[in-house]
Amino acid sequence: MNTINVGIADDHLLFREGIRLILDRDPQVQLILEASNGQELIDAIEQGNQPDVVLVDLKMPVKDGMETTRELKANFPEIKILILTMMDQDDYILHLLDIGANGYLLKNSDAQVVVKAIHNVAQNGFYFSDQVSQVMLAGLKRKRKTPPALTGDTRLTEREREVLELICKEYTTADMAEKLFVSERTIETHRKNLMEKLGAKNTAGIVYRAMKEGVLE
Amino acid sequence: MNTINVGIADDHLLFREGIRLILDRDPQVQLILEASNGQELIDAIEQGNQPDVVLVDLKMPVKDGMETTRELKANFPEIKILILTMMDQDDYILHLLDIGANGYLLKNSDAQVVVKAIHNVAQNGFYFSDQVSQVMLAGLKRKRKTPPALTGDTRLTEREREVLELICKEYTTADMAEKLFVSERTIETHRKNLMEKLGAKNTAGIVYRAMKEGVLE
DNA sequence: GGAAAAATCAGGGAAAACCCGTAGAAGTTT
DNA sequence: AAACTTCTACGGGTTTTCCCTGATTTTTCC
The missing domain is CATH 1.10.10.10 (Winged helix-like DNA-binding domain superfamily/Winged helix DNA-binding domain)
Structure with a gap:
């Protein structure tokens, strides 16, 4: 099995350090790229430093996770993107999945989950926790159903x-x-x-x- | 933790037997209801024999899984429904999740997966395998697909x-x-x-x- | 500046959908 | 028992879509 090259974009050095320690314990995962915001990440990637998976924080200065995801997916569609965030706001999840994020990780996930997510994304192209699945399902329902039936009786035989x-x-x-x-x-x-x-x-x-x-x- | 009462509707006796053996190994799960089609299942439930979770085959005589799910959700919304099927046709998955199925199990899943799904559905109200998550994501992703589409170009002018x-x-x-x-x-x-x-x-x-x-x- | 894609237009004919109104049989509800 | 619902069915039309085989003019892109 091949090494998975990972990049990270997060504005908190301490958090990046934590991730590094976690990933160091998995010999198959190699953290090859660190950036403190989305622009830095993209710049590095454009200079040929291309990881397989990137962890992208949602809230970052200069270029946030949303914009970063969009740009990466447009120019480097083969890179898998795992969104990192503290908030589990439903809207964000749906929106990001829609623009091409491959997974969504809450920052309070424990270490194993992070590693598992990286492996899963690298292998299968996606990672969804139960939490995210639930939101996705809710999103599906929302998109498909119109609350008020304006027209009269739509009950069909x-x-x-x-x-x-x-x-x-x-x-x-x-x-x-x-x-x-x-x-x-x-x-x-x-x-x-x-x-x-x-x-x-x-x-x-x-x-x-x-x-x-x-x-x- | 309480016992989970399970029902099953499937037209293949042998398959039901297999499920029974699998579930028997989990003391927390109790198979209390067997039916060979959706109508039988609904009849039994209406007579007061109410399980917590039902496994429902998609393809059945008399009343199929789709119709059964619809009816159960209308009249017994608290019963969790796990769809059993051999086909992993995307259409069906979305369809069923949308009308209220709580999970989707491929018939070639192994025993642990079935048990896990039942527990998950009973506890959290849903179960999604990676496979299903993927399809859900596809359902969320409308428009903007990958540029070179093999499946006929759906990009409209x-x-x-x-x-x-x-x-x-x-x-x-x-x-x-x-x-x-x-x-x-x-x-x-x-x-x-x-x-x-x-x-x-x-x-x-x-x-x-x-x-x-x-x-x- | 040439190729490809998109948008435009056409005739003739077959097939399908759509519009009226009407109405019996069977089952359910009141 | 009367009322209602659902499924069924008809006649005799008109309108619309669908199919086939073409074509010319932009616009876009490399």
Whole structure:
């Protein structure tokens, strides 16, 4: 197994020292790059000093973790990024994962977790603690569901839901009729009712509204 | 610590037996309910036989895992649901997590993983393997993917995106042509290209895929 | 400054969706 | 028993999308 070259960007020297001590105990991990802010890290990397994994603090002077992550991912997509932070603010997690961070480490994680995260990121390209997974799930739900149902009754019947799902699978009326053993007329009626219930004007609208309302899961 | 009462719905007797043997080795876990499909499981639960955690196979006769999850979450939200499946199709994972599944277990997981998942779900309300986390992340990452996409180029041009949005707003070809000051032919071409790029067979498919891929917010 | 990508336009025809209204059968609720 | 819901189904249209085979003009990029 190869050595994992690691870089770190954090404005607290003491914290960097701590990390160094932790990583020194793992012969497979080599801390090759230290920077006190994101710009320093990027500069060093651009001069050819390229690590496999970087630990990036979120809150740093000059260039913060967010901006650093964005730039690194744009120019060195192969470098894995582990975000280090004290806060476990949900928004940040989602945002950072979205711009390409490969993992997220709370600063109060214990030593083994840090090492494990580095290995995991190097091998699998990501690391998520249970904590982060939970936030991700919450994020998924938030993104997919619209709180208030402005339109009237969006509760669909079983059959309607079935037709809806087939519509999404790009079945035509004839296809659906065959699949569900009913006449095309029946499918047409269901589609018409779907349009009414969802307030859509055409099939594309059915799909759009169903997905936005979270009717489709 | 309390006993965790577990139920299982799977149409393969042998598989259920295997699970029983695995769970028997953990004194804290008690398998109190076996069903060969989702309907059976729900019936038993409605008769007062309520477990803390249920393992639900995705593919089952009578009532499949998807429908079962939906119903259980609607009527017994406190029961934790672990989806069991052989396929690790991304679609399903997101889908199920979204409708309330608390975890997702591949059937080829080893025994310890199953036990661990049950404990985790009972305690923390969720269980995610690395595999699932990865898929969740993919679900979060909408738009901006890696530049060279093997899976067909889903990067849309400005104009295509514009047309896509109008399609969602239920504009017809004629409406769009008027709005964008171009001929209907042009709109048709854009729609055709959208179908190609998104791999859709019709307009409904364009919307569905665009939303699923995160091309559309 | 040439190639590639994007945007524009077209005819003709087949297929599918959409619009009216209507309505019976079966099951559930009140 | 009447009312309601759901699923089913029809006729006879109009409108829209989809398919095929083209094409010309920008804009963008190396």
